[in-house]
Amino acid sequence: MERLQKVMAEAGVASRRHSEQIILEGRVTVNGKKVTTLGTKVDGNDVVAVDGVPLQKEQHEYFLLNKPRGVISSAHDEHGRKTVVDLLKKEGIDERIYPVGRLDYDTTGALLLTNDGDLANKLMHPRFEINKTYIAKVRGLVTNNDLRTLRRGVKIDGKMTRESHPRLVETNRAKKTSRVKITIHEGRYHQVKKMFEAVGHPVIKLHRESYGFLDLSGLASGEFRPLRTAEVRDLREL
Ligand code: URA
Numbered sequence: 001m002e003r004l005q006k007v008m009a010e011a012g013v014a015s016r017r018h019s020e021q022i023i024l025e026g027r028v029t030v031n032g033k034k035v036t037t038l039g040t041k042v043d044g045n046d047v048v049a050v051d052g053v054p055l056q057k058e059q060h061e062y063f064l065l066n067k068p069r070g071v072i073s074s075a076h077d078e079h080g081r082k083t084v085v086d087l088l089k090k091e092g093i094d095e096r097i098y099p100v101g102r103l104d105y106d107t108t109g110a111l112l113l114t115n116d117g118d119l120a121n122k123l124m125h126p127r128f129e130i131n132k133t134y135i136a137k138v139r140g141l142v143t144n145n146d147l148r149t150l151r152r153g154v155k156i157d158g159k160m161t162r163e164s165h166p167r168l169v170e171t172n173r174a175k176k177t178s179r180v181k182i183t184i185h186e187g188r189y190h191q192v193k194k195m196f197e198a199v200g201h202p203v204i205k206l207h208r209e210s211y212g213f214l215d216l217s218g219l220a221s222g223e224f225r226p227l228r229t230a231e232v233r234d235l236r237e238l
Contacts, residue, residue: 001041002117004028007048010096010117011055027051044118060116061097062232063088065224066216067111067208073102084111088224100124101187109134109208110216113224119236123212124187130212130238133183134192138201141171142178146199150182154198161195162186177204212238 002010008019008028022028026036029049042048048055065084067073072083075098084099100112100120114120123130147168153160162185169179178201184191193203209215213234219225227235 001043003038004030004035004040004042004048005038007042008050008055010058010115011048013050013055022050058096058115060114060119060232061093062112062114062116062119062227062235063093063097063224064211064214064216064219064227065111065113066219066221067103067108068221069106069108072105073099073111075099081105084113087222088113091224103208104190104193104206107206107208108221109206110211110214111208112211112214112227119232123235123238126186128238129186131183131185131210132187132208132212133181133210135169135207135209136180136182136192136196136203137205138178138180138196138203140176140178140201141173142168142180142199142201146201147180149199150180150195154195156188156191156194156198161188161191164195181209 004023005016005019008014008022009016013019014022020038023038024036026034027050028035030040030042030046065087067084070082071087072081074083075085077083085097088097097113097115098120100114100123103109103111112123122128147166150164150166153162153164165183167181169181171178182192192206196203214231
């Protein structure tokens with residue numbers, strides 16, 4: 001469910017502010033009934049009309065990107081750095097597409113982008129957080145004890161992380177580094193980096209191998225593909 005003024009703004013009627021004005025002027029109907037209350041919420045099944053003209057429904061689009069390093073996971077960057085949305089725009093994707101969650105500037109890998117706000121909110125909801133699998137290259141030789149601590153949860157920003165699933169991939173004794181595959185179910189800020197920091201193994205490189213059942217097969221760094229209809233359906237049904 002979305003607020004009426006947001007739906008109007010997204011359909012290109014006017015800014016949210018101006019859309020509120022239009023609602024207050026009594027020019028908006030939902031399923032044929034005049035609505036003048038600003039908090040009103042509507043969903044995709046409601047027919048919203050302004051001055052009797054139904055809003056054009058935005059076609060939903062879904063993309064999986066293999067995010068390269070050095071790109072911001074947001075639609076705009078106040079410092080003018082390249083964003084994931086710029087990568088899609090360059091290939092002619094012109095819709096208002098947003099990333100679902102974020103990957104750090106220096107993190108690479110699987111990132112979902114969509115203009116389907118309902119699905120994005122659902123996937124990002126803390127109660128619902130989807131499995132995310134990362135490969136972390138970290139400083140030091142990770143021990144079984146470290147893995148156990150990571151699995152059970154560590155305190156970051158004053159709060160324990162939920163159970164995670166770490167597995168040692170390899171250690172390099174000469175360079176004193178390790179590679180760990182880890183699946184987490186939350187999406188806290190800098191979560192993976194902070195978890196490894198908490199067990200004394202700062203992250204050198206971080207790559208997200210998969211997001212739920214979506215992996216990066218066939219996608220080189222910087223490439224993206226539209227999701228298949230069945231994948232969108234499966235994300236909705238997760
Ligand atoms: N955890 C991090 O620390 N960074 C990311 O980009 C994703 C998860």
